[in-house]
Amino acid sequence: MFPTHRMRRLRTHPRLRDMVRETSLTPNDFILPLFVRCGENQRIPISSMPGHDQMTLDHLPAEIAEIESLGIPAVILFGLPETKDDVGSDAFNDDGIIQRALRTIKATGSGLLVMTDVCFCEYTDHGHCGIINERHGLLDVDNDATLPMLVQEAVSHARAGADVIAPSGMMDGMIGALRHGLDEAEFENLPILSYAAKYSSAFYGPFREAADSAPQFGDRRTYQMDPANGREALREVALDLAEGADMLMVKPALSYLDVIHRVKTAHPDVPLAAYNVSGEFAMVKAAAERGWVDEQRIALEILTSIKRAGADMILTYFAKDASRWLS
């Protein structure tokens, strides 16, 4: 007996394979994270993220020009301030590192979309994502005291020229507070990309070196999500949409493809981003360095899988290389 249905027929010709491909990956899908720091004429390599540096502002114009020439539409900025304190003052200082980076990029006349991460962990000396207060004998991030600080930070980013703000602190009521605060400051057209389902993940390890943002005590489990929870992501997402989020994010991406799929299925009309985080990048780099995997093929396969799961855009440290490979 011959098989009645032959799936292999559509796999015979390379052009036919191209034509029946369901998921496409292009540089237009990527958002590249950049780490900016104070100082002059420095690019300090991030050891656990080969190819990525903390760069001073004078390096930004050339970097931005290169990113644009590769067809990447957007960057997201992370800042390393000159000094940290208990409330993370640099985050809402109009002359803070992010604010200066925004003005530097905008002064180049570049048409690149510039997003900013709105959070406190890079700016506080304790490394947590908000104000720490003692309640009932326990030190923890004070949710409601952190909200107005996040608003100050976002409005300061907006004034410096941010095109999209991306709050990542996982505070309750964060999106509502930010939307209201931005509207009051007449930034009613500034979109919010919410890190809606952000997990308390070991995959952020290399980033914490990159952004010098490791918590100095405890961990982030009282505000970021438990990796064991999938349904809870839908509650987080529904709240953020009700509070005014324009776009959603799932983070990390690779161990959370099911969450990406669930969020896209529940809200097919809302643009969805996924963050292919530092640990996911570092694992591929390390294995490729040993010759254990083919970096290009594996990176493109990972990025394609994130899109196939339902992401419309991907924050990824592979953005520049992947754009070169795809061209």
Ligand code: PBG
């Ligand atoms: C800040 C923030 C983190 C990442 C993005 N924004 C770190 C964290 O929550 O500890 C991680 C990104 C990555 O690992 O690539 N809140």
